[in-house]
Amino acid sequence: MTEQRPPQGGNGGNGGNDGNDRLLEAARRLPVEIAPERDLWPDIAARLEPPVVARPAATGWRWAGAIAAGAALVAVSSLMTIWVLEREDSRFASTTVPTAGAPSVVAPASFGPGHKLGPKYRLARNELAAGLDARLEALPPASRSVVRRNLAQIRSALNEINQALADDPNNVLLQQLLLAAYQDELAVLTEVNRMARSLPTRKEI
Amino acid sequence: MRKFLVALTLLSFAFAAGAETSIEQIADAHPRGQIEISNVAGEIQVRGWERDQVKVTGELGRGTNRLIFEPEGTRTFIKVEVPDNYGNVRGSDLEVMVPEGSRVTIAAVSADISVGKVRGALRIQSVSGDIEVEIFEEDVEAKTVSGDLEIRGHDEDSLLTLTTVSGDGQVTNIRGELVAQSVTGSLDIRSSELRRARLRTTNGDIELATGMGEGARFDMEAINGDLLLDILGDINAEFDIETFNGSIDNSFGPDSVRASKYAPGRVLRFIHGDGDARIRIKTLNGGIELRGR
Amino acid sequence: MQQLAGVRMTDPSPAAEVSEALLVRQAKAGQLSAFEALYRHHKGRVYALCLRMTGSRDRAEDCLQEAFVQAWRRLGSFQGRSAFGTWLYRIAVNQVLSLQRKEARQPGFVEIVDDRTQTPVDRPGPRDTGLSMDLEQAVSSLPPGARNVFVLNAVHGYSHEETARMLGVAVGTCKAQLHRARRLLAERLDK
Numbered sequence: 081m082t083e084q085r086p087p088q089g090g091n092g093g094n095g096g097n098d099g100n101d102r103l104l105e106a107a108r109r110l111p112v113e114i115a116p117e118r119d120l121w122p123d124i125a126a127r128l129e130p131p132v133v134a135r136p137a138a139t140g141w142r143w144a145g146a147i148a149a150g151a152a153l154v155a156v157s158s159l160m161t162i163w164v165l166e167r168e169d170s171r172f173a174s175t176t177v178p179t180a181g182a183p184s185v186v187a188p189a190s191f192g193p194g195h196k197l198g199p200k201y202r203l204a205r206n207e208l209a210a211g212l213d214a215r216l217e218a219l220p221p222a223s224r225s226v227v228r229r230n231l232a233q234i235r236s237a238l239n240e241i242n243q244a245l246a247d248d249p250n251n252v253l254l255q256q257l258l259l260a261a262y263q264d265e266l267a268v269l270t271e272v273n274r275m276a277r278s279l280p281t282r283k284e285i
Numbered sequence: 286m287r288k289f290l291v292a293l294t295l296l297s298f299a300f301a302a303g304a305e306t307s308i309e310q311i312a313d314a315h316p317r318g319q320i321e322i323s324n325v326a327g328e329i330q331v332r333g334w335e336r337d338q339v340k341v342t343g344e345l346g347r348g349t350n351r352l353i354f355e356p357e358g359t360r361t362f363i364k365v366e367v368p369d370n371y372g373n374v375r376g377s378d379l380e381v382m383v384p385e386g387s388r389v390t391i392a393a394v395s396a397d398i399s400v401g402k403v404r405g406a407l408r409i410q411s412v413s414g415d416i417e418v419e420i421f422e423e424d425v426e427a428k429t430v431s432g433d434l435e436i437r438g439h440d441e442d443s444l445l446t447l448t449t450v451s452g453d454g455q456v457t458n459i460r461g462e463l464v465a466q467s468v469t470g471s472l473d474i475r476s477s478e479l480r481r482a483r484l485r486t487t488n489g490d491i492e493l494a495t496g497m498g499e500g501a502r503f504d505m506e507a508i509n510g511d512l513l514l515d516i517l518g519d520i521n522a523e524f525d526i527e528t529f530n531g532s533i534d535n536s537f538g539p540d541s542v543r544a545s546k547y548a549p550g551r552v553l554r555f556i557h558g559d560g561d562a563r564i565r566i567k568t569l570n571g572g573i574e575l576r577g578r
Numbered sequence: 579m580q581q582l583a584g585v586r587m588t589d590p591s592p593a594a595e596v597s598e599a600l601l602v603r604q605a606k607a608g609q610l611s612a613f614e615a616l617y618r619h620h621k622g623r624v625y626a627l628c629l630r631m632t633g634s635r636d637r638a639e640d641c642l643q644e645a646f647v648q649a650w651r652r653l654g655s656f657q658g659r660s661a662f663g664t665w666l667y668r669i670a671v672n673q674v675l676s677l678q679r680k681e682a683r684q685p686g687f688v689e690i691v692d693d694r695t696q697t698p699v700d701r702p703g704p705r706d707t708g709l710s711m712d713l714e715q716a717v718s719s720l721p722p723g724a725r726n727v728f729v730l731n732a733v734h735g736y737s738h739e740e741t742a743r744m745l746g747v748a749v750g751t752c753k754a755q756l757h758r759a760r761r762l763l764a765e766r767l768d769k
Contacts, residue, residue, distance in 0.1 A: 103763055106713050107732040113622030114629055116639060121617055124643050126464060127444065128610065128650045219430070220394060223412045226431045230450045230468040233488050237508040241569060244529065253527050253550065257569050260506050264487050267466060271428060271448055275412060278392055279325075319636065388636065 208269035215276035227272055234265045305347055305375070310354040311340040317386040317405060318359035325367055326395045327376025333385030333402035339363075340382040346375030388423075397432075415452075420445055420459060440477050447472070453489075465491070471510075477517075479503070486510040490571075497522060501562035507571040514566060516577040521558030526566045527551070528573055535575035602662050606653045613653075617646055620663055624670045630729040631674045633718035641677060645670035671730070671744045678722050716766045720759055727752050728759035 216224045241258045248254065314320075316337050322329055327346055339361045345352055353364040365377045376396060383389060388405035391398055397414040400407060406423040409416055415432045418425060422441040427434050428448040436445060438459035445463050447454050449470040456463075456474040462481040465472050467489040474484075474491075480498035484491050484505045491505060494515040501522070505512050511531075516522075526533055526541070529550045533541035538557055544550035553575075566573050598619070604612035624645055629638035648669050649656075656665055717728060730741040731752070742752040 103713075103760060103767070104732055107717075107728070108735070110713065110733050112626055112734060114626040115622055116625045116642065117635065118639075120621070120639060120643055121614060124617065124646045125610065125614070126446065127462070127643075127647050128613070219412055223430050226413075226451050230487075233469060237487055237569070241508075248548070251529075251548075253529055253544075253567060254569075256567060257506070257508060257529065260485060260567075261487065261508055264466070264468065264485065264508075267448070268450060268468060271450075272430075275410060275428070275430070278410070279394055279412070 205266055205269070208266070208273055211273065212269060215272050218276040218279055219272075227268070231265065231268060234261060234268065237261045238265070306345040306349075307343075308345055308352050308379075309340075309342045310352070311338055312354070312356040312361065313337060314339040314356065314361055314384055314387070315359040316384045317388070318361065318384070320361050320381070320383050320387050320389045321363065322379070322381060322389065322391045323364040324377055324379055324393050324396045325365060325374070326393075327365075327397075328378040329381070329391060329393060329396050329398045330379065331381045331383060331389055331391070331398075331400045331403060333387065333404060334382050335385065336382075337384050338382070339384070341379060343379040344377060346377045348374035349377055352377075352379075438476075467491070467510075484512075486512075497562045497564075499561060501564075503562070503564045503566075505566045507568040509570045510568070511572045511574070512566055512568060513574040514564070514576070516575075519558065520577050521560060522562035522564050523556045523560045524554060524564045524566075524575070526553040526564075526573055526575065528568045528571065530570045531568050532572045533575070534572065537577045538575070598662060599658070602653075602656070602658065605650075606656070613650060616662065616666075620666055621646075623663065624667065627667060627670055627729065627734060628674055630714070630717060630733060631671070631726055632677065633725070637674075637677060641670060641673040644673045648673070668744055675726075675745065678726075712767055713763070716763050717759075719766065720762055724755045724759035724762060727755040728763070731756055732759070 216227060219227070238258070238261050241254055241261060245251065245254045245258065314337055320331075320339060322331065339356065341352065341354060341363055345365065348368070350366040350368060353362060353366055355362040361383075363379070363381060365379070367374045383403060385402055385404050387403060388407070389400065389403055390408045391400070391410065393411040393414050395413045396411060397416075398409055398411050399417040400409065401419045403419070404421045404423060407418060407420070407425045407427075409418060409426070410428045411432045412429065413431045414429070415435070416427050416429055417435040418427060418437070420436055420438045420441075420443055422443050424444040424446070425436065426446040426448075427436065429452045430450045432449075432452045434447055434449060434452060434454035434456075436447070436454070436456040436459065438445075438457065440458050440460050442461040443459070444461060445456065445459055445465075447456070447463075447465040447467075449467045449472075451469045452467075453470045454465065454467070454472040454474075456465075456472070456476070459474070459476045460478050463474065463476070463479055464483045465474070465485070467486040469488045470486075471490045472484065472486070472492070474493045474495070476493075476495035478496040478498045480501050482493065482495070482501075482503045482505070484493060484503075486507045488509045489507075490511045490513075491507065492513040492515070493503075493505070494517060496518040497503070497516060497520070503514070505514065520537070524538065526535075527544065527550065529544075529548070531551075533551045533553050535541065535553060538555050539553070541551040541553035544552045557577075566575070598616070601612045601615050605616060621642065624642050625638060628641040628645070629635065632638050632641060645666065649666050652669070656662070717725060717733070720728065726745055727741055730736045730744060731738060736744065738749050738752050738756075742749040745752065747755075
């Protein structure tokens with residue numbers, strides 16, 4: 081097929097009508113692409129699950145083989161997962177919460193020895209974490225403490241899993257659960273962010 | 286005349302500020318239009334009806350500014366407007382009748398929410414209020430921080446998405462697809478048949494009693510919470526069940542085995558029936574219970 | 579970024595075509611990021627199709643989402659015999675058709691043509707803004723049969739054969755519907 085649209089054929093009898101030619105021309109000039117008004121990907125991603133066949137060799141991640149064998153990526157039907165993991169050679173890197181203002185409920189990020197959290201994930205996490213206190217202010221006090229307590233529980237879980245991973249770095253289950261816990265944390269941060277932004281206030285609906 | 290009107294307006298504001306105000310508004314609406322409702326505190330009750338109209342009745346709490354009621358094309362906006370500092374404001378109770386094919390979006394802080402007989406897609410969020418919803422064949426999404434969720438289905442194929450931090454959820458009579466996430470809240474789900482289920486909790490417990498659709502994919506994960514899967518009807522699945530430090534208790538299939546000599550974890554992997562579905566259950570410290578007949 | 583034209587996604591650089599094939603392979607292997615890249619690349623086109631065929635933003639969003647979810651689930655059966663885009667757009671059109679059939683079955687269904695859910699009169703893009711804006715609105719006011727054909731054939735450039743195949747009708751029916759669409763549009767735009 082060529083790059084241009086095929087000429088509008090099959091309607092020979094009407095060729096002489098100026099109005100219709102203009103109509104077809106105008107139709108041809110309409111944009112073939114229209115951007116949706118909002119990003120629909122998160123809703124889509126939430127509904128996807130990976131196909132049954134996992135192909136570890138294709139990814140090149142160090143532990144992808146073990147995980148794929150267990151159909152592990154099932155846990156990961158969201159964009160965040162891809163962000164979390166990076167194809168890196170083994171260098172232990174830990175990212176601490178960046179600013180002084182960031183709340184202590186958000187755990188320093190590490191993914192066991194030998195793996196690094198992906199930059200997109202770190203960015204999203206840091207952005208959400210940095211704004212967390214401000215967002216929490218928008219919630220009623222009781223809810224604020226619920227969120228903080230629950231984030232603290234997730235942080236404990238992250239610590240526990242990271243410690244276990246330090247002893248057993250190739251443990252696939254631990255890696256899967258660590259991933260899940262990071263996603264839980266990001267999900268809470270994202271939800272609080274969204275909720276706080278869309279709360280009924282005078283300024284918006 | 287103008288002075289009279291001004292005086293009347295001032296009077297009505299003063300009246301609103303000082304006491305509860307009864308409200309009643311009604312407008313035509315698209316049979317499958319969009320309704321957006323927002324209320325800080327009190328109650329929001331939404332019911333579907335056969336008329337192509339939206340009707341709001343109820344009481345505005347003391348201290349609220351006013352009810353915004355704006356039909357706009359196929360959308361209707363309903364919002365209880367409160368002053369910026371809404372600490373002193375009393376809750377408002379809204380009863381909203383909407384065309385039963387409507388899509389409804391509701392945002393509340395502490396207001397309790399109840400939705401019934403609405404067949405369109407629902408998106409409901411309350412920070413600490415309780416949410417009670419009827420689900421039909423359109424998608425429903427319910428989110429809360431600490432409120433409780435109660436979802437009642439009619440055994441119709443749909444997608445239900447639940448998100449809670451510490452609130453508990455109770456779901457009955459759904460079918461199709463389920464995505465649920467909790468940090469410490471507990472979830473109790475009963476379904477005739479699910480094709481897809483993705484359930485995740487950090488420290489809450491999840492109980493799922495359901496039949497499995499053909500080629501079903503279930504994925505359950507907990508860090509410290511307990512997971513119970515009770516399979517109703519025929520079981521044709523490949524199971525991949527693993528816990529790092531918890532127990533596995535199954536009423537059918539082989540026994541679980543230790544994952545390794547050195548670690549406390551247990552593993553249970555087997556195929557039952559023709560192995561068509563895939564069930565994956567993983568926990569860190571939580572206990573796993575698998576039941577079936 | 580060049581204006582996409584024609585039925586198939588075309589890209590000036592062979593490298594881009596190769597990279598789409600790679601993305602598809604990766605997506606088939608379960609890499610969600612690859613599928614997301616495919617989504618980002620094709621969403622504009624899919625949305626345009628859905629929006630013009632359904633005439634409503636909400637329905638278009640639903641159909642788009644459903645189309646991508648279906649595409650993901652059926653990736654296993656995509657053999658690469660046609661271009662990925664072609665395959666995807668067919669799935670999207672089927673979603674719209676299925677929605678149209680479902681709505682047609684509901685008794686008492688009333689189609690209200692409304693400005694807010696109309697096709698994108700406020701979108702940037704078309705050079706001849708006057709006629710294009712009216713045209714988008716007029717198209718969405720067409721009855722579904724004529725609208726489907728006009729959108730696929732006249733706007734998006736599918737051949738009669740391809741249009742007929744996608745809609746599951748005979749080529750003759752397709753041409754008749756196009757004729758009807760042009761007549762109705764000419765009437766509505768002349769007012």
